[in-house]
Amino acid sequence: MKSAYDVIVLGSGGAGMAACLFARLNGLSTLLVERTEYLGGTTAFSAATAWVPGSLLAASVGAPPDDITQARTFLNETVGNHSNATMRDAFLHWGPQAIARLQGETQVQFRARPLHPDYIQDAPGATLRGRALEPLPFDGRKLGKRLDLIRPPIPEFTILGGLMIDRDDIAHLLKMTKTSESFLYAAKLIGRYGIDRLTHKRGTRLVMGNALIGRLLSSLDATGADIVTQTETETLLNENGRITGVRLRQNSRVLDIIAQRGVVMATGGFNRHPTRRAEMLLQPTAAYSPSAPGHTGEIHDLALSLGAHYGEGAMDNAFWAPVSIRRRADGTTAVFPHFVLDRGKPGTISVNAAGRRFVNESTSYHLFTRAMYESNKTVPTIPAFLIADAEALRKYGLGMVRPGGRRLKPFLDDGYLVEAPTLSALADKLDINAAGLEESVKRMNEFARTGVDTEFGRGSTDYHRVNGDATHGPNPNIGPITAAPFYAVRLLPGDIGAATGMVTNAYAQVMKRDGTPIPSLYAVGNDMQSVMGGVYPGPGITVGPGLAFAYAAATHLTGSL
Missing domain, CATH: 3.50.50.60 (FAD/NAD(P)-binding domain)
Structure with a gap:
């Protein structure tokens, strides 16, 4: 210098x-x-x-x-x-x-x-x-x-x-047992990482x-x-x-x-x-x-x-994103931003303490978090609750829980992930209104059938749909929430920049x-x-x-x- x-x-x-x-x-x-x-x-x-x-x-x-x-x-x-x-x-x-x-x-x-x-x-x-x-x-x-x-x-x-992965990698990793192209892609990706760890930190x-x-x-x-x-x-x-x-x-x-x-x-x-x-x-x-x-x-x-x-x-x-938190093995706190991987996928719903939806779940992370604050003025919405049925969890994951539906025990044991056999039992564990949750899910299931969210317009724009599941219809962002058990993670507001x-x-x-x-x-x-x-x-x-x-x-x- x-x-x-x-x-x-x-x-x-x-x-x-x-x-x-x-x-x-x-x-x-x-x-x-x-x-x-x-x-x-x-x-x-x-x-x-x-x-x-x-x-x-x-x-x-x-x-x-x-x-x-x-x-x-x-x-x-x-x-x-x-x-x-x-x-x-x-x-x-x-x-x-x-x-x-x-x-x-x-x-x-x-x-x-x-x-x-x-x-x-x-x-x-x-x-x-x-x-x-x-x-x-x-x-x-x-x-x-x-x-x-x-x-x-x-x-x-x-x-x-x-191993760092981007959106292209995720697509291939999820299909690695289904197509030879994705298998070769994933094998090359993982193989290089294995060699890296022999020679680099x-x-x-x-x-x-x-x-x-x-x-x-x-x-x-x-x-x-x-x-x-x-x-x-x-x-x-x-x-x-x-x-x-x-x-x-x-x-x-x-x-x-x-x-x-x-x-x-x-x-x-x-x-x-x-x-x-x-x-x-x-x-x-x-x-x-x-x-x-x-x-x-x-x-x-x-x-x-x-x-x-x-x-x-x-x-x-500030700019915002909803986050979930979990204590790591080394004692530090993992703060996971819920950008696009789960909120807008079929089979999920976000609710407040009344068990009611308060936002279009497929909207941007900034607007989602602003809606948490707005809803919190009248109904406790910090934390909010991101809920998925077993099929959605298996397909898309939920926060830090990866797709596949396996190795859930550590997340359940430390309370990051909450599981229950029924929606009512899940509401009791989350200390939210059971009747409100059941009614919200009932309405969402009807939206999944028609493909139209008459409450918040989920899946109504190209941005929403890009973050959904293109293989799912009639609306790539909305699916039935019916497959037990049911799961939830708690969402908190997180600032991502000034x-x-x-x-x-x-x-x-x-x-x-x-x-x-x-x-x-x-x-x-x-x-x-x-x-x-x-x-x-x-x-x-x-x-x-x-x-x-x-x-x-x-x-x-x-x-x-």
């Missing part, structure tokens, strides 16, 4: 690493500072989908031309006054350029999927494909010993003690968030960027209001490092701040988060003291309340006020803007704007 760099980036999630990489591509010297032992932040835990309208990759899946007007219409309809329209336009401007630069000049490579819909399908301008981009799998062996720097995935999203085939972080790290190493971990930022150095560097602490060493062009905040948001968590999140304050540790908001305190301010007007200060952050301009410069920038200070990722305004209109609406404004900040830092 040198005593001076052009750019210092604080935080190593996707946005921070991208800001560092774009700065290096622009010829600037860079230092990436991470406070924890791992690189990747919450991005490493996530699917790392990037929502970027108008990219060069949309045509690869036959998506119709996605002009700025169409994407702007969609965001105006879904986000509206919850964020600044000028900042949304800046995102639409920078996003395609960021993807093009990554695709053309780095190892950071994405692909669009043939069907990956926006979440709010009934809004004008919504699309079925082309905007959601996912990172290509990456061979971690290319990193050598540097692979150990990447934050490992959430264990409950792996199999065999650490972990699997080397990286997918989703680990793939994006691996690709960013490999690209940064190729450009010669300096990276330090386990390093605290104590102070933002400034002269007459201009940020000139940072004071870092590495164990007992304190170092003042000069930033000749600027400092980029990319520390992950306020969510683990000791007081702002309770002040800024919905009440009751979520007790658990599936996000990575490290985003304590301490850098926010420093920026606020220099005149920065939080944005206002967002629908929520929506409220520092107010910036279109170049990611941190702004003061008088509308002028704090010279040489930038914010990207969850440190920046989200252009989505606490709304969750599509997959990857944190990573996409994170990459876009990382590109904007790096471009501005070159002095070419």
Whole structure:
């Protein structure tokens, strides 16, 4: 680590690493500072989908031309006054350029999927494909010993003690005893993992968030960027209001490092701040988060003291997902986000303490959790209860319980999974209203017969149906709940990222309340006020803007704007 760099980036999630990489591509010297032992932040835990309208990759899946007007219409309809329209336009401007630069000049490579819909399908301008981009799998062996720097995935999203899998892998693994193609696919996947564990601490085939972080790290190493971990930022150095560097602490060493062009905040948001968590999140304050540790908001305190301010007007200060929790063998707590694997599948239902449905179970994880909070105002809905019959559990699993319906005893013994021979007995075990549950299931069974959910519209949009079971009809999201025994897991609200952050301009410069920038200070990722305004209109609406404004900040830092 040198005593001076052009750019210092604080935080190593996707946005921070991208800001560092774009700065290096622009010829600037860079230092990436991470406070924890791992690189990747919450991005490493996530699917790392990037929502970027108008990219060069949309045509690869036959998506119709996605002009700025169409994407702007969609965001105006879904986000509206919850964020600044000028900042949304800046995102639409920078996003395609960021993807093009990554695709053309780095190892950071994405692909669009043939069907990956926006979440709010009934809004004008919504699309079925082309905007959601996912990172290509990456061979971690290319990193050598540097692979150990990447934050490992959430264990409950792996199999065999650490094999990472994505949606394509899951499809083949579920069919491995049914088709020769899937058997060979699964055998190759598992065989490579077995070899990996003989030579490495972990699997080397990286997918989703680990793939994006691996690709960013490999690209940064190729450009010669300096990276330090386990390093605290104590102070933002400034002269007459201009940020000139940072004071870092590495164990007992304190170092003042000069930033000749600027400092980029990319520390992950306020969510683990000791007081702002309770002040800024919905009440009751979520007790658990599936996000990575490290985003304590301490850098926010420093920026606020220099005149920065939080944005206002967002629908929520955070993005949400329902989670279930379980104590691991090592004493830590597993926090499992229920994104798409179970809630929208046939044979399931979600109810509150009255045994009543309160939401369309196949809606997005953000809207599902917001509905928990709304229902909780009148009927206890924290926790809520995700219920499945034996056939649904066997086919789709339930939370941390894998498909197949085997090895249930550990989950039953520790209470994560609740089982009963009848719905009434299940309600008694869950301490919820039995009559309400039986009536709700009776109505759901009728919806399964007709294919129409007249209460909440489950399975009524393409987004819902993609997350159902395409082989099931007449509605891929609704099935009868009749096969005993019956099962349940408890759902709690979990915050997955900050929506409220520092107010910036279109170049990611941190702004003061008088509308002028704090010279040489930038914010990207969850440190920046989200252009989505606490709304969750599509997959990857944190990573996409994170990459876009990382590109904007790096471009501005070159002095070419």
